[in-house]
Amino acid sequence: MTVSRPGGRTARVRAAVLRAAGDVLVERGFGHLDLADVARRAVVGKTTVYRRWGTVAGLVADLLAEMAEESLPRTETGSLLDDLTANARLVRDTLADPRQGALFKAVIAAATGDRHTAEALHRFYEVRVAEWAPCVRQAIERGEVPAGTDPHEVVRAVSAPLYYRLLTTATPLDRAAADRAARAAPTAAAAGAYVVWEP
Amino acid sequence: MTVSRPGGRTARVRAAVLRAAGDVLVERGFGHLDLADVARRAVVGKTTVYRRWGTVAGLVADLLAEMAEESLPRTETGSLLDDLTANARLVRDTLADPRQGALFKAVIAAATGDRHTAEALHRFYEVRVAEWAPCVRQAIERGEVPAGTDPHEVVRAVSAPLYYRLLTTATPLDRAAADRAARAAPTAAAAGAYVVWEP
DNA sequence: CCCCTAAAGGTTCTGTAGTTCCGTTAAGCT
DNA sequence: AGCTTAACGGAACTACAGAACCTTTAGGGG
Numbered sequence: 480m481t482v483s484r485p486g487g488r489t490a491r492v493r494a495a496v497l498r499a500a501g502d503v504l505v506e507r508g509f510g511h512l513d514l515a516d517v518a519r520r521a522v523v524g525k526t527t528v529y530r531r532w533g534t535v536a537g538l539v540a541d542l543l544a545e546m547a548e549e550s551l552p553r554t555e556t557g558s559l560l561d562d563l564t565a566n567a568r569l570v571r572d573t574l575a576d577p578r579q580g581a582l583f584k585a586v587i588a589a590a591t592g593d594r595h596t597a598e599a600l601h602r603f604y605e606v607r608v609a610e611w612a613p614c615v616r617q618a619i620e621r622g623e624v625p626a627g628t629d630p631h632e633v634v635r636a637v638s639a640p641l642y643y644r645l646l647t648t649a650t651p652l653d654r655a656a657a658d659r660a661a662r663a664a665p666t667a668a669a670a671g672a673y674v675v676w677e678p
Numbered sequence: 679m680t681v682s683r684p685g686g687r688t689a690r691v692r693a694a695v696l697r698a699a700g701d702v703l704v705e706r707g708f709g710h711l712d713l714a715d716v717a718r719r720a721v722v723g724k725t726t727v728y729r730r731w732g733t734v735a736g737l738v739a740d741l742l743a744e745m746a747e748e749s750l751p752r753t754e755t756g757s758l759l760d761d762l763t764a765n766a767r768l769v770r771d772t773l774a775d776p777r778q779g780a781l782f783k784a785v786i787a788a789a790t791g792d793r794h795t796a797e798a799l800h801r802f803y804e805v806r807v808a809e810w811a812p813c814v815r816q817a818i819e820r821g822e823v824p825a826g827t828d829p830h831e832v833v834r835a836v837s838a839p840l841y842y843r844l845l846t847t848a849t850p851l852d853r854a855a856a857d858r859a860a861r862a863a864p865t866a867a868a869a870g871a872y873v874v875w876e877p
Numbered sequence: 878c879c880c881c882t883a884a885a886g887g888t889t890c891t892g893t894a895g896t897t898c899c900g901t902t903a904a905g906c907t
Numbered sequence: 908a909g910c911t912t913a914a915c916g917g918a919a920c921t922a923c924a925g926a927a928c929c930t931t932t933a934g935g936g937g
Binding site for chain 2: 923924925926927928932933934935
């Protein structure tokens with residue numbers, strides 16, 4: 480008895496649809512994303528898209544799940560500042576890239592309106608933050624930052640200003656902004672700003 | 679010759695429509711905002727809404743312009759830490775409030791998709807940030823933070839982690855998060871993290 | 878206190894996003 | 908290789924957001 484068919488055509492359809500969905504999000508934004516258009520671009524039956532994903536929010540949630548899977552390589556230098564600088568530059572390069580930046584904006588926008596999409600987004604960032612937390616833990620062991628410091632909070636402190644600028648200002652995200660974010664976080668961490676006493 | 683009519687009925691209609699638009703954004707989010715529904719709730723002709731605001735994005739942009747006008751009172755203590763703590767708590771209280779929080783999320787989402795809405799949002803935050811910049815300038819004069827520090831950047835550094843948490847995690851925005859954000863910013867600022875040498 | 882007209886309102890029409898139905902294709906097991 | 912069925916696809920249908928058209932109300936200058 481055949482139960483599921485994850486390979487072959489199904490996978491090709493999924494890839495084509497997610498790719499097309501990304502294109503639409505970049506070009507026209509979340510507000511103009513309709514499944515019929517995505518189907519047309521993916522050269523796939525519109526019925527298929529409606530059956531498998533149902534709504535715009537569901538499609539974006541699946542796109543996020545896919546994005547969470549492809550993990551970026553993490554650099555590993557000796558100091559917290561250098562590690563976080565590498566992280567900040569990676570984030571800023573991603574957000575400053577026209578396609579990726581627009582995609583992230585659109586995906587964040589989509590998540591504000593639907594619970595399932597929001598969960599997918601939260602999972603995505605949980606994965607990304609957890610990937611970089613070890614470098615803070617090592618810094619704690621080296622004594623660069625006090626014990627009890629929340630590693631996740633420090634990593635988030637690096638990304639936060641970059642996302643805040645992306646969303647609330649018109650100024651471009653330059654490398655200086657990344658380096659500023661990377662410098663502020665370990666300074667504050669060293670002063671004990673992220674100590675939570677439940678490590 | 680009569681040129682414009684800003685008072686009376688027109689103003690009442692605008693108020694009713696903006697109020698209804700806010701309600702819809704809070705209850706259903708940006709994705710489900712349609713002008714006919716807003717008109718119904720505001721007990722206003724649907725034609726009127728389409729004529730004056732045209733699109734969802736235009737309506738949200740106007741709502742933002744309205745929000746930018748009503749300015750919140752700024753506290754004025756003696757120290758940068760206390761000033762920024764007051765600011766952080768104000769921001770966190772706003773974002774943690776169910777109605778206000780949802781409204782801000784929706785408005786940010788709407789801005790990602792439309793240039794005019796984005797401009798309105800940027801203006802809104804420009805106004806808010808500029809309102810709090812003086813307390814950083816005073817701290818520079820007092821010698822708490824080095825000369826050349828960008829006041830706007832410091833104020834943004836306080837808000838950034840709160841917005842980042844609101845958008846990318848499911849964890850509630852507690853007062854501890856606000857205090858953490860308020861503590862990290864002046865620490866980093868004192869260490870010269872926000873010096874840009876063009877004050 | 879009247880006009881004049883800017884702005885609001887009701888109704889009808891249309892384009893299109895989303896649904897439904899049923900026929901077609903191909904994955905994968907034996 | 909052949910058969911089963913999960914998954915895809917085309918086309919006709921429906922509902923509703925948004926546009927168009929004309930009528931009615933009330934702000935405010937004379």
